[in-house]
Amino acid sequence: GAVVSQHPSWVICKSGTSVKIECRSLDFQATTMFWYRQFPKQSLMLMATSNEGSKATYEQGVEKDKFLINHASLTLSTLTVTSAHPEDSSFYICSARDVRTSENEQYFGPGTRLTVT
Amino acid sequence: AQSVTQLGSHVSVSEGALVLLRCNYSSSVPPYLFWYVQYPNQGLQLLLKYTTGATLVKGINGFEAEFKKSETSFHLTKPSAHMSDAAEYFCAVSDGGQGGKLIFGQGTELSVKP
Numbered sequence: 001g002a003v004v005s006q007h008p009s010w011v012i013c014k015s016g017t018s019v020k021i022e023c024r025s026l027d028f029q030a031t032t033m034f035w036y037r038q039f040p041k042q043s044l045m046l047m048a049t050s051n052e053g054s055k056a057t058y059e060q061g062v063e064k065d066k067f068l069i070n071h072a073s074l075t076l077s078t079l080t081v082t083s084a085h086p087e088d089s090s091f092y093i094c095s096a097r098d099v100r101t102s103e104n105e106q107y108f109g110p111g112t113r114l115t116v117t
Numbered sequence: 118a119q120s121v122t123q124l125g126s127h128v129s130v131s132e133g134a135l136v137l138l139r140c141n142y143s144s145s146v147p148p149y150l151f152w153y154v155q156y157p158n159q160g161l162q163l164l165l166k167y168t169t170g171a172t173l174v175k176g177i178n179g180f181e182a183e184f185k186k187s188e189t190s191f192h193l194t195k196p197s198a199h200m201s202d203a204a205e206y207f208c209a210v211s212d213g214g215q216g217g218k219l220i221f222g223q224g225t226e227l228s229v230k231p
Binding site: 006 | 219224
């Protein structure tokens with residue numbers, strides 16, 4: 001149980017275009033999902049907290065107009081990188097918090113490798 | 118504010134040797150502590166977690182960690198390393214609140230020599 005999927009697993013796009021990444025909790029409901037960014041050989045940096053039915057909460061320094069987050073249902077959150085630039089190339093990982101637990105355990109997706117050319 | 122420091126960005130051990138990955142945390146409230154493992158180009162897998170109760174926590178794949186409040190530490194150990202343990206390991210802290218944000222350490226890459 002507690003499986004989180006991401007789609008696509010990798011994507012290459014041209015500079016100036018937008019890319020949407022999906023994060024789904026497959027066998028549980030998640031009122032809260034998190035989006036992280038990871039550069040090579042570095043740790044995960046929290047970008048935003050996504051709450052179902054409400055606006056996402058962005059971490060300091062993350063451009064909310066560039067990284068659009070939508071959490072329309074209890075099993076799906078999407079991250080759209082708008083007007084992507086090469087510096088947006090990174091590994092994006094989502095996680096989902098199981099509403100059934102009270103211990104803040106997060107289940108992580110397999111990640112999406114974004115390359116902007 | 119919470120923070121995590123992992124001592125040593127890279128640890129190398131021989132197969133069969135003890136694995137010790139160090140993690141120290143800072144938290145103004147009782148912390149929830151986690152260890153995750155990441156294989157190349159994959160997401161994170163939970164190894165173990167401490168929330169409340171017993172301070173020695175056992176996880177998957179033979180790993181365990183001990184919460185030491187006086188030392189603000191949560192070091193990860195495994196008695197005997199396997200080649201398959203080679204990966205990146207992350208320690209993380211949460212404040213246990215409903216927000217559930219995880220703060221990660223910088224990671225430790227574990228190499229296992231035959």
